[in-house]
Amino acid sequence: AQSVAQPEDQVNVAEGNPLTVKCTYSVSGNPYLFWYVQYPNRGLQFLLKYITGDNLVKGSYGFEAEFNKSQTSFHLKKPSALVSDSALYFCAVRDNRDSSASKIIFGSGTRLSIRP
Amino acid sequence: DGGITQSPKYLFRKEGQNVTLSCEQNLNHDAMYWYRQDPGQGLRLIYYSQIVNDFQKGDIAEGYSVSREKKESFPLTVTSAQKNPTAFYLCASRVGVSSYEQYFGPGTRLTVT
Numbered sequence A: 001a002q003s004v005a006q007p008e009d010q011v012n013v014a015e016g017n018p019l020t021v022k023c024t025y026s027v028s029g030n031p032y033l034f035w036y037v038q039y040p041n042r043g044l045q046f047l048l049k050y051i052t053g054d055n056l057v058k059g060s061y062g063f064e065a066e067f068n069k070s071q072t073s074f075h076l077k078k079p080s081a082l083v084s085d086s087a088l089y090f091c092a093v094r095d096n097r098d099s100s101a102s103k104i105i106f107g108s109g110t111r112l113s114i115r116p
Numbered sequence B: 001d002g003g004i005t006q007s008p009k010y011l012f013r014k015e016g017q018n019v020t021l022s023c024e025q026n027l028n029h030d031a032m033y034w035y036r037q038d039p040g041q042g043l044r045l046i047y048y049s050q051i052v053n054d055f056q057k058g059d060i061a062e063g064y065s066v067s068r069e070k071k072e073s074f075p076l077t078v079t080s081a082q083k084n085p086t087a088f089y090l091c092a093s094r095v096g097v098s099s100y101e102q103y104f105g106p107g108t109r110l111t112v113t
Helices: none
Strands: A003-005 A010-014 A019-021 A024-026 A033-038 A044-050 A056-058 A064-068 A073-078 A087-094 A104-106 A110-115 B004-007 B010-013 B019-025 B032-037 B043-051 B054-057 B064-066 B076-078 B087-094 B102-104 B108-112
Touching: A003 A087, A003 A104, A010 A019, A019 A110, A024 A073, A033 A064, A033 A073, A044 A056, A044 A064, A044 B102, A073 A087, B004 B087, B010 B019, B019 B032, B019 B087, B019 B108, B043 B064, B076 B087
Parallel strands: A010 A110, B010 B108
Antiparallel strands: A003 A024, A019 A073, A033 A044, A033 A087, A056 A064, A064 A073, A087 A104, A087 A110, B004 B019, B019 B076, B032 B043, B032 B087, B043 B054, B064 B076, B087 B102, B087 B108
């Protein structure tokens, strides 16, 4: 089965500290991985993606993610958290069962809370 | 500005009524998608369309219907057969043929009482 898991419902970090939001995946074939952010009552915004190449991917707002094939993980990171980073974060993977449709499977989301 | 428009932002309906949610994009994207978001469950795919006049069921299509008569428009109808229609509905389009990320609209929050 193709799936993506976000093991933490909530992550709490003090402003200025590094943050990590965890994601693991299960897909057949090569993984195409994404991170999105959602602010309250808004649509999702694309942060970054991994398709191929360097395992460390840089994205918007200072976020980066590390692809680890052996651990089937794609954790989202930021060296220094801001209060404005507080939001709901979704990890996602392309559903490889039908590549022409480019369907994406989303994790259940992790709420990131940054305290001042 | 290019983007996806979903209207209205908030929608209230009585149980037993059909309701249509609007999704319009001026990005010239071919593929469009409808998702449902419930607390703690992430996004679930309702329907998707890769080209005009063609669409496929997603994982939770029961009680929903769509049409794709124009490239720019992909309306979703929530029918009275949908047992639990109250949710946040998100429309998205695919950025490009070789690019797999999706671009999302602002969403419509539907409340059925």
